[in-house]
Amino acid sequence: MNNQMKLSFEKSKTGNKDERFEAYQNILNETDRRVEWAYEVWDQLIEDLTHKDNHQRSRAAQYLSNLAKSDPEMRIMNDFPKLWEVTNDKKFVTARHSLQSIWKVAIAGKPQMDMVMEYMVNRFKNGTDEKNFTLIRNDILQNMKNIYDYYNDEAIKHTALELINTVEEKKYKKKYMDIWK
Structure with a gap:
């Protein structure tokens, strides 16, 4: 993963509102195609599916959905129930964004x-x-x-x-x- 993408993941969590949104867009655009670095962030994203911040849960679900095409080990087959759980999130907007992806x-x-x-x-x-x-x-x-x-x-x-x-x-x-x- 290049430094720009690492920075996007970091800003996706810690930046101000505009920085988080820009980072979110960058990550979705990059992961719209196969990437080689999916497993560098995979475990953290799985963990973030249960993050206390609903925005983090939503973004983790969307990123993982996009990264499934970059998963030659087919980890998603075991991790999918955790991802699906976010589609039932107590915050409806989080659930819906997750389901839509x-x-x-x-x-x-x-x-x-x-x-x-x-x-x-x-x-x-x-x-x-x-x-x-x-x-x-x-x-x-x-x-x-x-x-x-x-x-x-x-x-x-x-x-x-x-x-x-x-x-x-x-x-x-x-x-x-x-x-x-």
Whole structure:
């Protein structure tokens, strides 16, 4: 990892608001493609998933989701439950930002995709007593659409449409279908 990226990780935690945001953007941009240094920060990010600061938890989840494609050892397969836990964070904005980035784990490979899909399908089906479950369902379906767009796998689309067909409220069913148009 070069010094600029090390500085971005440092400022992501300790800088002022503008510095943290700039560092956050730099890290997401850099990790949007494969990087060689993922394991230099991996363990710290896993630890930060339970940080007392919700912003740290959110950023750690987003960075790990991006780094899954840079994980030849497939550590994400064991660490995913810790990452998924942040999608249930007590701070809804943290949970939502984490959930909205989780699809990036799925594009790391077929085993990762299968795992992410399983977690999302389960949450869609069994999360109706969660606060804001309609937004969570929307994010899950958008994640599936992102994964579908990446792989062009009809099975993903089929799964999403099956889930949408289980929704009884017309307003939400229409909203969810709009994602797939």
